[in-house]
Amino acid sequence: MTARQQHALLALTHVSRVHGTGATEVRALRDVSFEVAPGELVALMGPSGSGKSTLLHVAGGLDQPTGGSVAVDGTDLSSLGQAERARLRRTTIGYVFQDFNLIPALTAEENVALPGELHGLRSGEAREAARAALAELGVADLADRFPDDLSGGQQQRVAIARAVAGERRLILADEPTGALDTSTGEQILRLLRERCDAGAAGVLVTHEARHAAWADRVVFLRDGVVVDEADAGLTGLAGMTGAR
Amino acid sequence: MSVKQALLALLEQGPKYGYQLRTEFEERTGSTWPLNIGQVYTTLSRLERDGLVVAGGDDGEGHVVYRTTEAGRAEVDAWFGSPVPRDQPPPRDELAIKLAIAISSPDVDVEYVIQQQRTATMRALQEHTRLKxxxxxxRPEAPEDLAWSLVLDALVFEAEAEIRWLDHCEARLARLATTGGGTHS
Structure with a gap:
């Protein structure tokens, strides 16, 4: 595990998150530790209320743990001020949501360029990075279209382009296929997988086993606790001769 | 499994000898259900006995080549033209039986039984997905590559259904536990 710790892009160590106090206390996460290395895609599965979305928010610095620590690319998030944390979120972390969260008044390219511009890139640079990201996701031709003119699958591709533009290396995806049909959902998984194969670290929250299976590791959460993990290791089926 | 009809249907696409049949079967199914060559020849001799194929002599290299007869072609048509029978009662499902017994056994940690199965099935699902x-x-280009890809999809959906059922069992048990009506702790 030491090697992975050294190279982890995301490291959660004994993380707890308690909402409320006394009788209304809810322990959303209890002593959760896990790491994600560059090139790795990890899926989080569990019933609703198991803490998987809280875990994703804590991992991305959108919410803060009440115990334990979260480190992104070696930096402990609690050591950062609010401005620095916001900066890290814009430069290193990309988010993908179930409902895409694109801004309707902006074109696809403007949506993708926005985080870069907020971060202080010159407009030209941000646009260039946006076009590159859209091209990588196979939607360069949609750059000038508005979200309302795009299908769900196209919107999610644009949202993933926004999440990876500017070489952000940690992708956090919360039910990214929830609003999509089966085959479009699978294309989105394929894209996330390709981003991770190209060196990003990914965390995918999903309740669909079929989608979680694209991950290298599947972490099962129950009542805020990690109850088990499935690694893509050898199984009895590994000898199947699908490859020529 | 209907090796007989599958081999017969492959023969209808053109005369073949035993090894060719095995290769073509495994190309389409990714060796998910490996055939041994002895099984292929046993099946061929039964098909010949039943008048569904004839051994059509040598291919010039010493292989005995088989082709379908009129009756064989009718058998293939009947196979494609009718559904695969769903056995009644269904084949024994060890997992369903195990859980059914576990739930009524006071000393068994059913949640553990469910979780260890979910992890094992998830590993199989990850492996199918990796092959996919x-x-x-x-990138299936030839029909036999598409066939193998669809066989993998069948395995994926099967594993997914099992995990969904396990999730469902767990949710039902949790609900029972909170309403206090269950035997489960």
């Missing part, structure tokens, strides 16, 4: 996104199933 690599090799010839990832």
């Amino acid at each position: 996104r690599s090799g010839r199933a990832a």
Whole structure:
């Protein structure tokens, strides 16, 4: 595990998150530790209320743990001020949501360029990075279209382009296929997988086993606790001769 | 499994000898259900006995080549033209039986039984998915590659259904536990 710790892009160590106090206390996460290395895609599965979305928010610095620590690319998030944390979120972390969260008044390219511009890139640079990201996701031709003119699958591709533009290396995806049909959902998984194969670290929250299976590791959460993990290791089926 | 009809249907596409039949069967199914060559020849001799194929002599290299007869072609048509029978009662499902017994056994940690199965099935699902996104199933061009890719999809949906059922069992048990009506702790 030491090697992975050294190279982890995301490291959660004994993380707890308690909402409320006394009788209304809810322990959303209890002593959760896990790491994600560059090139790795990890899926989080569990019933609703198991803490998987809280875990994703804590991992991305959108919410803060009440115990334990979260480190992104070696930096402990609690050591950062609010401005620095916001900066890290814009430069290193990309988010993908179930409902895409694109801004309707902006074109696809403007949506993708926005985080870069907020971060202080010159407009030209941000646009260039946006076009590159859209091209990588196979939607360069949609750059000038508005979200309302795009299908769900196209919107999610644009949202993933926004999440990876500017070489952000940690992708956090919360039910990214929830609003999509089966085959479009699978294309989105394929894209996330390709981003991770190209060196990003990914965390995918999903309740669909079929989608979680694209991950290298599947972490099962129950009542805020990690109850088990499935690694893509050898199984009895590994000898199947699908490859020529 | 209907090796007999599958081999017969492959023969209808053109005369073949035993090894060719095995290769073509495994190309389409990714060796998910490996055939041994002895099984292929046993099946061929039964098909010949039943008048569904004839041994059509030598291919010039010493292989005995088989072809379908009129009756064989009718058998293939009947196979494609009718559904696969769903056995009544269904084949024994060890997992369903195990859980059914576990739930009524006071000393068994049912949650553990469910979780260890979910992890094992998830590993199999990850493996099917890995095969789906690599090799010839990832970009099927020839019909036999598409066939293998669809066989993998069948395995994926089967594993997914099992995990969904396990999730469902767990949710039902949790609900029972909170309403206090269960035998489960």
